[in-house]
Amino acid sequence: MSKKSFRQAINEALRQEMQRDPRVILMGEDIAGGQGGTAGVVDAWGGVLGVTKGLYTEFGANRVFDTPISEASYIGAAVGAAATGLRPVAELMFVDFVGCCLDQIMNQAAKFRYMFGGKARTPLVIRAMYGAGFNAAAQHSQALYPLFTHIPGLKVVVPSSPYEAKGLLIEAIRDDDPVIFLENKVMYDDEEEVPDEPYSIPFGEANLTREGDDVTIVAFGRMVNFANEAADRLEKDGISCTVVDPRTTSPLDSATILECVEDTGRLVIVDESSPRCNMATDVAALVAEQAFDALKAPIRQVVPPHTPVPFATVLEKLYLPDSARIESAVRSVMAYKKAKQDA
Amino acid sequence: MQIAHDILLRSYRSMRTIRDFEERLHVEFATGEIPGFVHLYCGEEASAVGVCAHLTDTDTIASTHRGHGHCIAKGVGVDGMMAEIYGRKTGVCHGKGGSMHIADLSLGMLGANGIVGGGPPLICGAALSHKVLNDGGVAVAFYGDGASNEGTTLESLNLAMVWQLPAVFVCEDNGYGEATGASYACAGTQKARAAGFGMPYFDCDGTDFFAVYEAAGAAIAHARAGNGPVMLHVQLARWYGHFEGDAMTYRANGEVASLRAEHDCLKNFRQRVTEVSLLEPSALDDIDASVKDEIDAAVTAAKNAPLPEPADLEADVYVSY
Ligand SMILES: Cc1ncc(C[n+]2csc(CCOP(=O)(O)OP(=O)(O)O)c2C)c(N)n1
Ligand SMILES: [Mg+2]
DSSP states (O other): OEEEEHHHHHHHHHHHHHHHOTTEEEEETTSSOOTTOTTOOSSSSSSTTSTTTTHHHHHOTTTEEEOOSOHHHHHHHHHHHHHTTOEEEEEEEEGGGGGGTHHIIIIIITTHHHHTTTOOOOOOEEEEEEOSSSSOOTTSOOOOHHHHHTSTTOEEEOOOSHHHHHHHHHHHHHOSSOEEEEEEGGGTTOEEEEOSSOOOOOTTOOEEEEOOSSEEEEEOTTHHHHHHHHHHHHHHTTOOEEEEEOSEEESOOHHHHHHHHHHHSOEEEEOOSOSTTSHHHHHHHHHHHHSGGGOSSOOEEEOOOSSOOOSSHHHHHHHSOOHHHHHHHHHHHHHOOOOOOOO | OOOOHHHHHHHHHHHHHHHHHHHHHHHHHHTTOSOSOOOOOTTOHHHHHHHHTTOOTTSEEEOOSSOHHHHHHTTOOHHHHHHHHTTOTTSTTTTSSOGGGOOBGGGTBOOOOSSTTOHHHHHHHHHHHHHHHTOSOOEEEEEETTGGGSHHHHHHHHHHHHTTOSEEEEEEEOSEETTEEHHHHOOSOHHHHHHHTTOOEEEEETTOHHHHHHHHHHHHHHHHTTSOOEEEEEEOOOSSOSSTTOOOTTSOTTHHHHHHHHOOHHHHHHHHHHHTTSSOHHHHHHHHHHHHHHHHHHHHHHHHSOOOOGGGGGTTSOSOO
16 A cells, blocks of 8 residues: 555556556557657657556567557547457547547447347456646647447446555456546545555446535536545534445446435536536436435535636636535535425 | 738738737746636647638638637737736626636637537537628637537538538647646547548648648638638647646656747747748847737736726626516
8 A cells, every 4th residue: 555646556557457467458649659759769759748657568469559549440449459369558648639539439339239139248448537726728628528428238337535546447458348438537636545556346336435414416426525625624614414426437337326315405516517418417317306205405506617628717717516516515405495385 | 822912011910019018927927916717829839820810701710619720810819818818807808707718709709718619519500601691701619639629510511512612620639738748648549530430631730830831821721712621630739738727747858948948939930931031130120029018018017007987797698577
């Protein structure tokens, strides 16, 4: 056990799985970097934010492949390789670039198993970074996990901390289905204690980062941290929250979410993806349909407005949910009094 | 080739403006005051300016993530650009877009682009507009050697030929896509790629304004005359990292220093025009001084400009809803 950053935790998961299984390969733009450069240095970058640094040096050119800037072909190649014996982990850099290769994910990888009558396996992981807070503007800041969650056949992982990232990535690599693994780009330097040995965290099992009596907060990815911060402050005022980190949006641990809402009777959902047809609406529908009687107050969603992500810092701050907004949503559901029902 | 004085002066001014704008951003970025990603165009000025010297506001260009040079060459004002990069309300995009999304459609500037290979298809559409509306305009896609490997780019070359569009595909080949060399990432040659689509091909040294001006003139004339699309391959080099903050560990020591010493389009321009007394050194000095003031003023204004307001967050998503 030692303190590791989100970046190091991901790097370690990749390294340990590559050591364990020779079929695990990596591909992506500049994941080594420096090939064809005048310095003659390979592994010059280790990915645009240094997440795969050292893996080319350790595993060599037959395991780690720098790609041309050709997402449709290399993501498609990862799909094809996965269907024929390898276990590729392809890095898409920014998840926004999925626009360039969605067919290979949506119409190919996701459909093979079902469409081929259960005869195909596509053990593929696509890693990409997501999220606002980097002033990266509209084409480099989206939180597109609902887009993938919408597609049957894909599994979707949104880790909320270094510990979670390592265990969930190892699980993703060992999983026989195509998995989209989304890393919040603002979290790469976050640190916590992470075991040195390999471990996996099963998909579809939510993690309760704390348990309380009054309000259930369901949050995704980086938003779990904000929910915890809000819960800390609320605790001081005697409001106790359960914070649910579903870890994966597909499969979704609906049972745990429903149980928590049954216990607390109040629900706040925090989702940094665009507000229409996102995880917040999905969870709200689930609870409204299956735990209606338990609800003491309307469900509240803490989500961004239905706009592209703005560039300027002031606007981006307004755009993104934060712990203050979560706190006030929790207070508002606590303050809610049911109007007298008409007979 | 004879180039009119006013074009020479304008072009020099434009190249100097790009250079100073970028050198200044490099300095300002290091202070931490500039948010987001910034990709500098230093060293490549002659390409944007040599191409855009043949264009009017009717013509359309699409740019890339490394877009400041194209914007300036197409006539976007440095005040609005600088304010945009600083995320101010007075920016050309009201602080909504930043460095990678500077656009001014009133000047035929269809935007820098955060998506590599995003421009070429758009340029097919812009060229289609010029063709259908019969306005005499041409549409120019700037794209990098890295972007030349995107399916969108290759499909656009084909589409432009099939539809015989007044489109010009300017491949700015600086030898790198991020940290990966073009010699690794690009199979074949751009020339052979053009030939594969039956597309006329021109090339030039992108650090020599006169070479670009001449080749671009021929390429654009071809497209403007209704003879279909063309490719212009411009060989050049960037002087800074892929983005600000890139330590360029993949480039040989001294590579950039020798580029600055031997392939500086501004130095070469000055030498060329003063040697044969086309322009007086003092005329160029005057431009240098006035551009310096202009950039100083743009930075000061940007730093002091108002920030966007909360209501701006939800404005301009739709024309109507
Ligand atoms: C679709 C897509 N893939 C990858 C990226 C990340 N990226 C930004 S710039 C760049 C390199 C582009 O190289 P090139 O086209 O040669 O332009 P240059 O940077 O050399 O001007 C990459 C890979 C992106 N922005 N969009
Ligand atoms: Mg390049």
